[in-house]
Amino acid sequence: xxxxxxxxxxxxxxxxxxxxxxxxxxxxxxxxxxxxxxxxxxxxxxxxxxxxxxxxxxxxxxxxxxxxxxxxxxxxxxxxxxxxxxxxxxxxxxxxxxxxxxxxxxxxxxxxxxxxxxxxxxxxxxxxxxxxxxxxxxxxxxxxxxxxxxxxxxxxxxxxxxxxxxxxxxxxxxxxxxxxxxxxxxxxxxxxxxxxxxxxxxxxxxxxx
Amino acid sequence: xxxxxxxxxxxxxxxxxxxxxxxxxxxxxxxxxxxxxxxxxxxxxxxxxxxxxxxxxxxxxxxxxxxxxxxxxxxxxxxxxxxxxxxxxxxxxxxxxxxxxxxx
Numbered sequence: 001x002x003x004x005x006x007x008x009x010x011x012x013x014x015x016x017x018x019x020x021x022x023x024x025x026x027x028x029x030x031x032x033x034x035x036x037x038x039x040x041x042x043x044x045x046x047x048x049x050x051x052x053x054x055x056x057x058x059x060x061x062x063x064x065x066x067x068x069x070x071x072x073x074x075x076x077x078x079x080x081x082x083x084x085x086x087x088x089x090x091x092x093x094x095x096x097x098x099x100x101x102x103x104x105x106x107x108x109x110x111x112x113x114x115x116x117x118x119x120x121x122x123x124x125x126x127x128x129x130x131x132x133x134x135x136x137x138x139x140x141x142x143x144x145x146x147x148x149x150x151x152x153x154x155x156x157x158x159x160x161x162x163x164x165x166x167x168x169x170x171x172x173x174x175x176x177x178x179x180x181x182x183x184x185x186x187x188x189x190x191x192x193x194x195x196x197x198x199x200x201x202x203x204x205x206x207x208x209x
Numbered sequence: 210x211x212x213x214x215x216x217x218x219x220x221x222x223x224x225x226x227x228x229x230x231x232x233x234x235x236x237x238x239x240x241x242x243x244x245x246x247x248x249x250x251x252x253x254x255x256x257x258x259x260x261x262x263x264x265x266x267x268x269x270x271x272x273x274x275x276x277x278x279x280x281x282x283x284x285x286x287x288x289x290x291x292x293x294x295x296x297x298x299x300x301x302x303x304x305x306x307x308x309x310x311x312x313x
Contacts, residue, residue, distance in 0.1 A: 034226065035226075035285075036287065126280050129280065130280055130281055135241075165227070165285055166227070166228070166283045166284055166285050167283065168285060169279075169280055170279075170286065170288050170289075172276060172287075172288045172289075173276055173277065173279050173280055173288055174280075176273040176274075176276035176277035177277040179273045179277070180273060180274060180277040
């Protein structure tokens with residue numbers, strides 16, 4: 001009955017409709033609202049994104065500084081090494097760091113603390129896990145990062161990292177994955193909503209100013 | 210058997226938005242993610258299989274594990290509902306169909 005009523009009022013059927021997927025890397029045609037998300041960031045298709053997203057892959061600090069210059073929206077750092085992540089976090093150059101699980105070094109307590117102070121998010125990419133050769137190793141690193149992030153209050157984001165339509169994940173699947181990593185249900189839900197909303201709000205304020 | 214000693218179950222509705230949904234693939238994903246012990250503990254069973262959906266029965270404390278294991282599937286699917294009774298899941302499916310017809 002409630003569904004019929006919601007349909008008449010043109011309201012979304014999902015309770016997840018306040019959540020975002022801030023990591024869609026493919027340039028495919030799909031409406032994230034069909035899956036229950038409110039929106040997302042398509043790094044290859046700016047028209048579909050809620051706010052512009054920039055994925056940067058610098059090799060060193062100079063390239064990093066150069067690549068973030070003049071960019072507005074959500075800036076996501078991928079690749080690099082520990083020194084680069086630390087520099088990016090300490091100088092507040094990016095909004096999030098993705099793909100730290102792929103590296104052997106990963107995130108340590110110092111980096112987690114710096115990221116928490118500067119509100120730089122730990123972005124956990126589900127695709128890094130599903131497409132890894134040694135999935136158990138990546139999952140272990142994700143668990144360790146989640147543990148550190150919880151301990152030092154580092155913002156966490158869960159993203160699908162989809163390059164194809166089939167790789168998109170339902171919000172409930174992502175929440176369950178977060179729970180398996182060691183988050184509580186509330187924390188896992190917040191990983192799909194809270195930081196994303198803050199980024200959107202900040203972008204809108206900057207645009208109005 | 211006392212009700213407190215009975216296994217508590219949950220019913221998960223898995224819907225495919227595009228492409229086929231095969232039980233063998235789901236089982237393999239659960240096995241890959243949770244391992245043999247996890248699969249045995251979850252005790253998944255297909256209760257109903259429709260054109261584009263599957264109702265799966267699992268142990269109540271393994272719902273998150275089973276749902277998380279679906280990340281390994283390369284199919285566009287949604288998991289819109291988990292319920293304690295299969296009746297409610299069936300009602301949910303019926304309501305959804307009715308909604309779809311109403312919008313048409």
